Amino acid sequence: MSLVFIHATLTLDGFLAGPGGEVDWMFDVPSAPEDQEVVDRVCANIGAVVGGANKTRTIEDDEIPYGGMVKAPVFLMTHTPAEPVERDGIIYTFVVDDIATAVESAKLAAGERWVSLLGGSIARQCLRLGLVDEIHLDITPVLLGEGISLFGGLGMRVDLERLETSAFASETHLRFRVRRGKGAPS
Numbered sequence: 001m002s003l004v005f006i007h008a009t010l011t012l013d014g015f016l017a018g019p020g021g022e023v024d025w026m027f028d029v030p031s032a033p034e035d036q037e038v039v040d041r042v043c044a045n046i047g048a049v050v051g052g053a054n055k056t057r058t059i060e061d062d063e064i065p066y067g068g069m070v071k072a073p074v075f076l077m078t079h080t081p082a083e084p085v086e087r088d089g090i091i092y093t094f095v096v097d098d099i100a101t102a103v104e105s106a107k108l109a110a111g112e113r114w115v116s117l118l119g120g121s122i123a124r125q126c127l128r129l130g131l132v133d134e135i136h137l138d139i140t141p142v143l144l145g146e147g148i149s150l151f152g153g154l155g156m157r158v159d160l161e162r163l164e165t166s167a168f169a170s171e172t173h174l175r176f177r178v179r180r181g182k183g184a185p186s
Contacts (some may be wrong), residue, residue: 015147032169046111048106
């Protein structure tokens with residue numbers, strides 16, 4: 001059974017990107033080999049990705065999940081039907097307005113490997129539906145003050161169990177299990 005997890009790099013104040021979607025702050029922080037090892041370990045386990053974007057922005061504008069370093073099927077949420085697209089060995093399947101179907105399809109494609117959920121809207125929808133097993137956050141020491149929030153607007157309590165914490169030169173890495181039961185999605 002696939003592990004379904006939210007995976008995000010955030011600023012210390014909880015933003016995925018600046019107000020206009022900019023992510024240049026991710027590259028302004030010195031890195032250490034240990035930070036890359038954490039990211040590489042997670043990426044090696046990914047068997048499928050669920051994200052939210054439109055065909056043009058994601059594929060044609062090179063906004064590819066994980067910069068193309070994860071060679072796994074990608075399921076993209078959209079409001080407009082489109083045929084699957086293959087680019088650089090990655091198949092992009094477009095799922096119209098049904099996040100549960102996208103996650104289930106990703107789990108089938110991933111097999112025993114993990115399903116990565118990318119983006120704030122995708123993360124919040126999946127948490128509300130009880131589809132998330134874990135949350136993996138890579139926190140950079142930057143405060144943006146405003147931007148696109150990962151969990152802003154979630155509108156519910158979700159209890160977590162800390163599984164792992166590590167910190168190196170550029171990031172603090174946090175891994176949590178979503179607890180089922182009181183205060184948690186079913």
